[in-house]
Amino acid sequence: MNGNGIERLGRIQLRVFDFEKSVDYYTNVLGLDITARDENRVYLKAWDEWDHHSVILEKSDRAGVDHVAFKVTNNDVLDTLEKKIGDFGCTMERVSNKDRIGEGQAIRTTLPTGHKIEFYHDIEYVGVPTGTLNPHPWPEGQRGISPHRLDHCLLSGDDIVSTKRLFKDVLGFVETEKVVTVDGESLIATWLTTTMTGHDIALIKGPEAKIHHVGFFLDNWYDILRASDILSRYEIEIDVTPTRHGITRGQTIYFFDPSGNRNEVYTGGYAVYSDFPTITWTEDKLGQGIFYHRRQLNEAFTAVFS
Ligand SMILES: [Fe+2]
Secondary structure, three states: OOOOOEEEEEEEEEEEOOHHHHHHHHHHHOOOEEEEEOOOEEEEEOOOOOEOOOEEEEEOOOOEEEEEEEEEOOHHHHHHHHHHHHHHOOOOEEEOOOOOOOEOOEEEEEOOOOOEEEEEOOEOEOOOOOOOOOOOOOOOOOOOOOOOEEEEEEEEEOOHHHHHHHHHHHOOOEEEEEEEOOOOOOEEEEEEEOOOOOOOEEEEEOOOOEEEEEEEEOOOHHHHHHHHHHHHHOOOOEEEEEEEOOHHHEEEEEEEOOOOOEEEEEEEOOOOOOOOOOEEEEHHHHHHHHOOOOOOOOHHHHHOOO
């Protein structure tokens, strides 16, 4: 939390079709735990997350992202953000505490890139299986990849300049890295954080109101390799096999859920302090920035959004 009252990326709601196949994938292959379900939604959390859920799967006839939400330190922050974001020019609305299982009241707006974004504080506390007293480092009975937590997402849209301005200048996020055209005139992508990680949210110029991927955190490079083994075992479509990002220095693998939403498991990177300068990449080095070893983008990476 960067002194702005915004703790972290707390949840993402993804649209999926073939609902039961998707639920099976997110629980048995990715390895999240179900905490609740209703007719059209399943609520999930990673084993190392304390709150009731971080991922909601919504039954739909198409893939994509319904909304992303940031947890704030207390409910007074919601009032402050409501005014600040309203003054920026975005229309605000309140989301009732009866809208979803386990959640309190939230505020909601639409970003200039067309994405719905929410802020909330109240959510049911569930805890983790290792507990808070003399804990073991990991629980028994883990399934699939079993990441620690939701880490970040990369969203696409046209007006990433205004959306970045909202996050950076109004909400107080730190821009850790950016990609610009070689002449430095136009922004192509930006990585933004409110925590000490390299990014909680990133934006790339592309199709409106779409998601490129959602990323989950693993401990280390070997866990990325093991994740790749699990994906092959279950014959999940892999987009990019284990490699390193130049941007954020993270280590990564990309793959697709049964509806075509791209997932990532991610580790490494660096700690961010709010006085760090923004690292700049130029478009001619974008391949190296995204995939440091191969030094070029694969076709799916630039073409597939959901
Ligand atoms: Fe990522």
